[in-house]
Amino acid sequence: MDKKTIIVFSNDLDRAMAAMIIARGAAAMGSEVTLFFTFWGLNLLRKPEAVPVQKTLLERMFGWMMPRGAGKVSLSKMHMGGMGTAMMQHVMKTKQVPSLNEMIEEAQAFGVKFIACTMSMDVMGIKPEELIDGVEYGGVATYLGTADEATVNLFI
Amino acid sequence: MDKKTIIVFSNDLDRAMAAMIIARGAAAMGSEVTLFFTFWGLNLLRKPEAVPVQKTLLERMFGWMMPRGAGKVSLSKMHMGGMGTAMMQHVMKTKQVPSLNEMIEEAQAFGVKFIACTMSMDVMGIKPEELIDGVEYGGVATYLGTADEATVNLFI
Amino acid sequence: MDKKTIIVFSNDLDRAMAAMIIARGAAAMGSEVTLFFTFWGLNLLRKPEAVPVQKTLLERMFGWMMPRGAGKVSLSKMHMGGMGTAMMQHVMKTKQVPSLNEMIEEAQAFGVKFIACTMSMDVMGIKPEELIDGVEYGGVATYLGTADEATVNLFI
Numbered sequence: 001m002d003k004k005t006i007i008v009f010s011n012d013l014d015r016a017m018a019a020m021i022i023a024r025g026a027a028a029m030g031s032e033v034t035l036f037f038t039f040w041g042l043n044l045l046r047k048p049e050a051v052p053v054q055k056t057l058l059e060r061m062f063g064w065m066m067p068r069g070a071g072k073v074s075l076s077k078m079h080m081g082g083m084g085t086a087m088m089q090h091v092m093k094t095k096q097v098p099s100l101n102e103m104i105e106e107a108q109a110f111g112v113k114f115i116a117c118t119m120s121m122d123v124m125g126i127k128p129e130e131l132i133d134g135v136e137y138g139g140v141a142t143y144l145g146t147a148d149e150a151t152v153n154l155f156i
Numbered sequence: 157m158d159k160k161t162i163i164v165f166s167n168d169l170d171r172a173m174a175a176m177i178i179a180r181g182a183a184a185m186g187s188e189v190t191l192f193f194t195f196w197g198l199n200l201l202r203k204p205e206a207v208p209v210q211k212t213l214l215e216r217m218f219g220w221m222m223p224r225g226a227g228k229v230s231l232s233k234m235h236m237g238g239m240g241t242a243m244m245q246h247v248m249k250t251k252q253v254p255s256l257n258e259m260i261e262e263a264q265a266f267g268v269k270f271i272a273c274t275m276s277m278d279v280m281g282i283k284p285e286e287l288i289d290g291v292e293y294g295g296v297a298t299y300l301g302t303a304d305e306a307t308v309n310l311f312i
Numbered sequence: 313m314d315k316k317t318i319i320v321f322s323n324d325l326d327r328a329m330a331a332m333i334i335a336r337g338a339a340a341m342g343s344e345v346t347l348f349f350t351f352w353g354l355n356l357l358r359k360p361e362a363v364p365v366q367k368t369l370l371e372r373m374f375g376w377m378m379p380r381g382a383g384k385v386s387l388s389k390m391h392m393g394g395m396g397t398a399m400m401q402h403v404m405k406t407k408q409v410p411s412l413n414e415m416i417e418e419a420q421a422f423g424v425k426f427i428a429c430t431m432s433m434d435v436m437g438i439k440p441e442e443l444i445d446g447v448e449y450g451g452v453a454t455y456l457g458t459a460d461e462a463t464v465n466l467f468i
Binding site: 002014015018021022025026029031077078084087088090091092095097151152153154155156 | 195196300
């Protein structure tokens with residue numbers, strides 16, 4: 001079965017949707033898809049509720065400043081204080097396009113593998129308990145091992 | 157003939173130029189190049205003039221807020237209310253670098269295939285009549301089918 | 313030895329770090345890695361000090377407006393007038409993650425090839441004397457020739 005990887009670096013709503021649409025599509029067509037969530041992209045995997053974990057003050061501040069989960073992210077353009085993002089989400093709903101949260105659930109249901117970058121987690125102070133279920137952990141070596149065997153590798 | 161694909165997600169002037177320079181170059185060297193225009197990237201394909209089509213109010217609003225064609229797009233950095241973008245365009249002209257519109261025409265002349273993402277068109281309310289000539293239509297399956305056989309796949 | 317290429321288009325601190333972490337990692341695992349620095353990415357290669365070169369007024373203005381070297385770049389998000397970027401750099405230091413400048417030196421020490429895009433240099437008015445040592449020069453044909461033979465090609 002052919003392989004595909006995507007580095008999900010961004011937590012912009014639009015870029016995250018692009019990553020999920022490609023991942024879901026490829027998995028549905030029989031590919032073995034691995035998503036590597038790194039830097040801002042890690043925020044897409046955060047549980048929507050606060051999880052009680054030990055953090056330094058700086059780690060806590062990072063946590064506050066970044067969106068908690070895929071339900072909280074914004075468009076990279078035309079966000080307009082939230083109006084543009086809300087408009088886009090409204091339109092998607094009326095056109096029966098799944099929400100980003102639903103796309104993530106569907107991707108997992110299709111067998112897309114989610115790997116969280118442990119180095120970014122360490123820098124940003126994000127703990128495994130704060131992430132949604134079904135996430136594995138790895139670093140750049142994990143990524144490179146998979147990407148070497150894949151036919152499509154994207155950085156989003 | 158080897159294949160290359162680029163997902164043109166962005167409508168930033170600088171990123172769009174990068175995509176076109178790679179696409180033109182690869183086509184000139186004998187590659188079969190396919191560009192998939194999705195999300196903001198679709199705006200690069202819009203005709204510069206208003207096209208009378210039926211739209212909902214929201215679709216009309218999206219249309220107003222987004223740049224109409226490659227002649228209207230801005231740098232991702234240093235746009236500075238238009239001054240930076242104008243400076244860059246001026247410098248490109250004096251250095252005989254083609255404009256983005258000319259690069260797009262040259263890419264088409266070199267046989268680069270342009271595919272507009274139908275799902276994004278639907279969400280953004282962009283109609284086929286609003287796009288420049290020579291554009292084909294497709295979705296994620298079209299992309300994946302081509303990317304699987306390509307030696308280079310980029311997301312810009 | 314398998315090959316990997318990354319187009320380093322951005323000069324955001326976060327994206328540049330991602331590029332360097334992948335490049336260093338791949339080179340350490342035995343890959344032949346080539347980084348193509350283009351557009352804003354060229355700024356990562358600028359020497360931190362002013363270099364006396366002949367420039368037009370516009371070239372000089374571009375030079376002033378863009379960051380001079382990897383020590384001067386900012387996060388793409390949460391920069392917050394410098395506070396977010398400083399926080400991130402502080403955290404990286406306490407977690408013993410190398411700085412971007414150190415990552416660049418390590419990548420070069422591991423044999424990662426750095427190629428500066430001559431067309432971007434021309435447009436932005438950046439002269440070879442202004443760039444750090446160990447950089448080669450090339451254009452889109454150089455990139456495509458290497459990317460065609462590579463197993464992983466990213467655009468960051």
